[in-house]
Amino acid sequence: MKPQDKIQSDYDVVIVGGGIVGLSLACELAATDFSVAVVERNELKAVADEPECRVSAINRFALQRFKQAGVWDSPLVRRACVFDKMFVWDQTGAGQIQFDSVELGVPELGVIIENYVLQHILLETVRSADNISYLCPEEISTIDYQPNVGGQSVSTVLLSSGMQLSASLLVGADGANSKVREVASIQREQQSYQQQGLVCNVATAEGHQNTAWQCFMPTGPLAFLPLYNGYSSIVWTLDEDLAQAYMALDDEAFKRVLAEESEYKLGEITDVSQRFLFPLAHGHATDYVRAGLALVGDAAHSIHPLAGQGANLGIADAATLADVICTAKKAGRQWSALHTLSKYQRQRKGANRVMEMSMTGFKELFGQDNALLSELRNAGLSLVDHLPAIKYRIIKQALGA
Ligand SMILES: Cc1cc2nc3c(=O)[nH]c(=O)nc-3n(C[C@H](O)[C@H](O)[C@H](O)COP(=O)(O)OP(=O)(O)OC[C@H]3O[C@@H](n4cnc5c(N)ncnc54)[C@H](O)[C@@H]3O)c2cc1C
Secondary structure, three states, rough: OHHHHHHEEEEEEEEEOOOOOHHHEEEEHHHHHHHEEEEEEOOOOOOOOOOOEEEEEHHHHHHHHHOOOHHOOOOOHOOOEEEOOEEEEEEOOEEEEEHHHHHHHOOOOOEEEEEHHHHHHHHHHHHHOOOOOOOOOOOOEEEEEEEOOOEEEEEEEEEOOOOEEEEEEEEOOOOOOOOOHHHHOOOOOEEEEEEEEEEEEEEEOOOOOEEEEEEOOOOOOEEEEEEEOEEEEEEEEEEEEHHHHHOOOOOOHHHHHHHHHHHOOOOEEEEEEOOOEEEEEEEEOOOOEEEEEEEEEOOOOOOOOHHHHHHHHHHHHHHHHHHHHHHHHHOOOOEEEEEHHHHHHHHHHHHHHHHHHHHHHHHHOOOOOHHHHHHHHHHHHHHHHHHHHHHHHHHHHOOOO
């Protein structure tokens, strides 16, 4: 069936945004009896040989959901790098903690994958599903959101091409500046960290050893995430001026600073790609749902990238929302009504809020250049490393359990 044969004007679910989270939701709804449209404004670029800098650490929960939905059978999965260890240390002292999949009795802690490659993988499932139309490139021109028409909510979405769609459930998976959130008049508390995330890919003399490395330093955390080609993707949180100063360095000088600041844990830096900056902010929508409308992923919440959990939380939102509406539909209940969608909000909002607050707390705790705090932090890290019960609880949360 050609993609255009699947295009219709009335859908059960219209998902605005075909990022990782919007496509994850579509995959969850593939092969159900919901008719689904995904509207995405940007076409994905073709998969290139060299790895991209924007990557995500995908946890075990998300991987399990992808495997259940048949998403993880794609040949592109070769671009995912399994990591089975995590090593965290504090640059200001001797504190360190290690997590090992063998110790935890799991085959891996997660995978690192380029964001756009993951989107390609998800898109394969979306394109092959008979019940999903993928409309791209298409921009939302207007949304007429009617919360309750004759007992059922209906939204009408006008696209840039002139096409008009109606939806019983409109899902905002359209990122931090969500238009869907705006038309539903849902407020978002947003705060900038006044910091930037510097990202690039580097080769290191000692290789990555399938380990996710995280160094806490007073200027902000620095992560080395292992890539499929032996390189590591770095995410370095920096105050604005320092970020600009590091961007201005030539490659040789940057390699020296990076090796020095990471205390040569992976040896010398032998190669570096182009560098990019991303402004860092955290925010949370006051509500995730209205009658006939739901927000998922960054449209609902965004957090500090220090523990690599943003996309994972969004994938968990998508899984929960799909479970809630599928269960209600099977039981013959009003699956897009506010009381049904509120179950999704109850299951996800608290968990996302806890993660957001933990990340902000971590950032504050490790961002203090204070000798006493530094001693406490270092003692705490090493102590937790020797307390298997607490260590296990921390890692279970990171794995998405
Ligand atoms: C430096 C950095 C590192 C990170 N590292 C990690 C990590 O290791 N692990 C992790 O889990 N998370 C990580 N994150 C967070 C993660 O990248 C985001 O949480 C995640 O990508 C959000 O996905 P999303 O699909 O909700 O939103 P987005 O990625 O913002 O996607 C929204 C989509 O909607 C489309 N769209 C928007 N408006 C419209 C419209 N009007 N019409 C049509 N389409 C529209 C956009 O084109 C886009 O494709 C990191 C973030 C940063 C900044």
